Amino acid sequence: MRYEAFISYKHGGIDEEVAVQVQKEIEKYRIPAKLAKKLGKKRIGRVFRDADELRASADLGTVIKEALDESEWLIVIASPRYVKSPWCLEEIEYFLKIRPRERIIVVLTEGEPEDSFPKILTYEEINGESVEIEPLAVDVRSETSAGVKKTVKAERLKFIASMLDVAFDDLRQRQRERRLRRISAAVAVVFLALSSVAAVIMKKNIELNNAYDALDNSMQQTLKGESYYLSEYADGAYMSGDINTAIKLSLKALPDDIFDPKRPYVTQSMRSLTRSLGIYDYTGGYKAGAYFEREDPSYDIRSSVSEDGKRIRIETYSYAAGNMLNREVKVCSLPDGNTICGYRLAPVSRTSDHPEACGSYLSKDGTRLTYIAEDGLKCVNVDTGEVIYTGRQASELIVGDKEGVTVSVDYALGKLNTYDAKGKEIISCDIGDDMNYTLGSISPGEGMVCLSANTEDVFGVITIDLATGQSGFVDMPGLCTYVRFIDDDRLCFLLSDETDGLKHIVKYSLSEGDQSYLCNADWDMSSMTLSDERVYYFHDNSVYEVSCNSEKGKILWEQVFSSAVISVKADDGVVSVSCQDGVTYFYEEDGKRRINIQQGNGEPVYLLSVDKRVAQARDFWGKSLRVYLRQDNTDREGVRIPLDNIITAEPEQWYTFETTGEDFALGLHNGIENRLAVFGEADFKLKSKASLSSLGVTSFDNISLSVYGDKSIGMQDYDDFRLAHYDIHNLKNVLDIRGYDYYYYDETGNNLCISYEGKLTVYDTSTGQKLDEQRFPDGYDRGVALGDIRVYGDDEHILIDDGSGEIRLDDAQLSAYDLAKKLVMYRSPNGEKWFAYSVGEKRVVCEGSSGTYANMTFFGENRYVMIDYGAVYDMNTWKKVLDVSALGNSVYGVKTTEKLPYFVVWCQENEQVGADRPTGSSVAYLYEKDGDGEIVGDIPGFVTMTSAGEIVVYDSERSLYRFGLHTPDELLRMARQKTGDEDLTDYQKEKYHIFDR
Incomplete structure (x- = not known):
């Protein structure tokens, strides 16, 4: 075998770090002498890891398979992210075809086995039944990235023992014996050993340089x-x-x-x-705006953004000796992330630090930074660095919502100081150094501050009058955290009750001295969030909301998620939830309409704050800070149609429809209200609107709507077996058919052929006028009569009368008809094949295998036809130019123009597309006409494409947008400019x- 093992992993993050570490541990491991003699080799051998090997490959799939063929073992770096990677799962599937599953080792990096182990490794089909099995696994999980890699090193003998086919205890004993011999030898020949090591290092450096040269040469060609x-x-x-x-x-x-x-x-x-x-993304909601990354993990990251969203304060905490934390702060511009200023903060004890407290504050206008330096409090001009004022030494600080008062506390000395907006000291008072404190919040009127305080057996909340320094103490039976003012009189906090072992969310009135519990939890509630008079908390997969005005903590809102909730933040009318699977949700507080979802990369993130403009979150390792900005499309490229005169509230669902001409429609559902709006392409303005009930139906379920040209809208009501058409200008009914056996539209949708009770009737869909009516020839029950040609059919035959004689096609069922090209589209009776028959040429011009979903649609100025929502053919050459069958039943149509370099494939939402958009939305995928058949671009919120090749999208809120598509060359120029x-x-x-x- 060329490789001893193949490492399968999800690229990026801790998964990749572990893969690199595992590779190092295997390749550098020297087999103990006795065992090496028995095995006939001193080292295990090479390990294939794609980031190293595939850079020299021009054919990715071939090299992967060859590497798996040449690998004795498969090592799976398991995590919740791994099971979501189709490439990784394909590697396991292929390996199992060529090796027994006993040759697979799983290294658990993060998450629980049930969330991280691929099902293909935990279940096996035995005698026709799926049986749960336990794969060979090594657990290397830890709380930090460094800890995980350290565990890999400590546990390396477990997977190495399996690869050498020896018992773990036996290998561990041999390792100990070898280590003892090495120590003895090192003492005896230390100088010789140093010389030997130097020679080995020199040799290895030469080999490494040669390897990199070879790699670089191969990369040039691959x-x-x-x-x-x-x-x-x-x-x-x-x-x-x-x-x-x-x-x-x-x-x-x-x-x-x-x-x-x-x-x-x-x-x-x-x-x-x-x-x-x-x-091409005009959908509303919170989108990635900036990203800040550290090279090394940190203890914590805290941040805030100025009101105009143009500046961000980033405060970073890192481990230091003696249970201390080093801190630094910087202010950066958004969204480019450029640093404007940065300062070192005074260290703080890990014991007194709390996730809600800070050592700095950025003013709302983003011009001033107040921070705790090692020599005391400082307020500086962000742009110039000019010191505006200074204050006493402190540990942490908070600023009132009105920015009229700043409070700082020195936990070591037990001192509290307050300053006004100009830096003048208001009060300085002793709070004592015999308790542990955490700053809570300043009251809305900025007249009082609260702190959590405790000793080993005394717990409670201290309140201090900011004008007089007078203090009060609220005695509690346990530690109080997340202490916040609801208003100038009431407090809300999380109580860890020492008497009953429960967690309580407490509402406390200072004036009346009474309290009530908004929540009693017998689980380890770790946090809560207060927004105005609402409190949010979470447990397992659920988030709950209670009102501060409720005496018994009645749950006002409960939302269950597919993964465990790990953080909740709420403010300014928005609530956000992040889950263990890395997904972050955004909701409006009033009504709880979901704004959007950020899918993330599968790694959990912890929310720091959210408001109606911006949200911030950090990763688990404290290495990255993500800033999400609320999307604002008003100044973007394209034409905007505001829908305020149509939409009274953001819809719960919205619908798009097939079009054959220049006009298009949008369906909107909210509560019990269903509305239809029609727009004209020429002026991009509202043409007509109506409630769905006025069209004779109550909902968009089980109906199909299509816009035909610029004259009518057609509807098929599957419940009532009804076909109806409406004038596009006023949505008045012009045609209503409640009985039919078969029906066919021409390629424009202007003519409708109805087959019913032995008669063929042709209608003008824009007026409802009957254009033709005749009885079928004997034996036929369906057909079309368009122009001078008549086409009749039954279950097995088609009869074509073009005026010059009759043509009979056997083993044929009529499917569609193109009047302009004089094409009859039909299928074999068993449904396995389709055919295109040219009436003019009197021959079959193309045929193929039928797809799963029967449909034939003409598009692209009548040059192309889509067969069964899968294959697209150019009717000028009858060559297949696109295959979208991999998209399955999500495909609704394809659009293009002669000048457009793309096919625009319109899909309705499913599990793979549109997960960050409201239910009922759609997406379009771009394929290059002269490309390799792969998707080159995504257009979320797709509504339609105009006859000029422009795209119309809906932002899922209150606006439509129209814009043009860009060529690949234009996109490259835009990216370089950015x-x-x-x-x-x-x-x-x-x-x-x-x-x-």
Whole structure:
């Protein structure tokens, strides 16, 4: 075998770090002498890890399969992210075809086994039944990234023992014996050993340099494989919210010049670039706005954003000696992330630190930064660094909502100080150094501050009058955290009751001295969030809301999620929830309408704050900070149609419909209200609107609507077996048919042929006028009569009368008819094949295998036909030019023009598409006409495409937008303009395995 093992892992994050560490531990491991003699080798052998090997591959799939064929073992780096990667799962499936499952080792990096182990490894079909099995696994989970890698090193003998086919205890004993011999030998020949080590290092450096030279040479000729992986990294950065890096990675995967490429053009890379630019994404809600990343993990990250959303304060905590935390703060511009200023903060004890407390504050207008320096409180001008005022030494600070007062506390000295907006000290008082304190909040009127205080056996909340310094103490039976003012009289906090072992959310009135419990929890409630007079908390997969005006804590809202909830934040009319699977949800507080979802990259993030403009979250490791900005499309490219005169509230669901002409329609559902709005392409204005009930139906369920040309809208009501048409200008009914056996439209939708009770009737769909009526020839029960041609059919035959004689087609069922091209589309009676018959040429011009979903649609100025929502044929050449069958039953149609370089494939939402949009939305995928059949761009919120090739989208809120599509060359220019000359950092190049040539 060429490789001893193949490592299968999800690229990026801790998964990749573990994969690298496992590879190192295996390849550098030297087998103990006795065992090596028995096995006939001193080392285990090479390990295949794709980031190293696939850079030298032009054919990604081939090399993967060859590497698996040449690998004795498969090592799966398991995590919740791994099971979501189709590539990773395909690697397991292929390996199981060529090796027994006993040759698979699972390394659990994060999450629980049931969430992280692929089902294919935990279930096996035995005698026709699915039986649960336990794979060979090594648990390396830890609380930190460094801890995980340390555990890999400590547990390496477990997976090495399996690979050497020896007992773990036996190998561990041999390792101990070898270590003792090494220690003895090292003492005896220390100088000789040092000389030998130096020689080995020199030799290894030469080998490593030669390896890199060889790798670089091979990469020059295998850039296609690199582009695929850069695209995957770009998609990962995009899902993490690191948009700028995603664009840079996509650019590195693409040629500088589309027309004179120096590297292969990979469609997937262009799709990654298009998505990262967000050029076609007009959907509303919270979108990635900025991303900040550290090279090393931190203890915590805290942040806030100025009111105009243009500046952010980032406060970072890192471990220091003696149970202390080092702190630093910087202010950056948004969304570019450039640093404006930065300062070192005074260290703080981990014991007194609390996630809600801070050592700095950025003013709402973003011009002043107040922070705790090592020599005391300072307020500086963000832009110039000029010191505005100074104050006493402190540990943490808070500022009132009106910014009229600043409160700082020195926990070590037990001192509390307050300052007005100009920095003048208001009061300085002793609170004592015999208790542990955590700053809570300042009352809305800025007349009082509260702190959590406790000793080993005394717990409660201290309140201090900010004008007089007079204090009060609220005695409680346990530690109080998240202490907040509801108003100037009432407090709300989380109580860990020492007497009954429960957690309580407490509402306390200072004036009356009474309390009530809004929630009693027998689980370890770790946090709560107060927003105005609402309290949010979570447990397992659920989030709950209670009102501070409720005496018994009545639950006002409960929402269950598919993954465990890990954080909740609410403010300014918005509530946000993040879950263990990395997904973040945003809701309006009033009514709880879901605004949107951020899918994330599968790694959990913890919310820091949210308001109606911006949300912030950090990752588990404290390495990255994500900033989500509420989307504002008003200044973007394109034409906007506000829907305020149509929509009274954001819809719960919305619907789009097929069009054959220039007008288009939008369906809106909210509560019991269902409305239809029709728009004209020429002026992009509202043409007509009506409630759905006025059309004779109550909901959009089980009906099909289509816009035919610029004259009528057709509806098929499946419940009532009814066909109806409405004048597009006023939505008045012009045609209503309540009985039919078969019906056919021509390619324009202007003519409708109804087959019913032995008669063929032709209608003008715009007026409802009967154009023709005749009885079928004997034996026929369906057909079309358009122009001079008559086509009749039954279950097995078609009769064509073109005026010059009759043509009979056997084994044929009529499917569709194109009047302009004089084409009859039909199927074999068993439904397995389809045929295109030219009446003019009197022959079958094309045929093929039928798809799962029977449908034939003409489009693209009547040049193309889509067969069964899967294959697209050019009717000029009858060559298949596109296959979208992989999209399954989500496909609704395809659009293009002669000038447009793309096919626009319109899909309705399913589990794979549109998960971050309200139910009922749609998406379009772009395919290049001269491309490789892969998706090159995504258009969420797709409504229709105009006859000029412009796209119309709905933002899921209150606006429609119309814009043009860009060529790949234009997109490259836009990306370079956005990133400028800025390259990836050295840290990012190492992280994404990019080698400068």
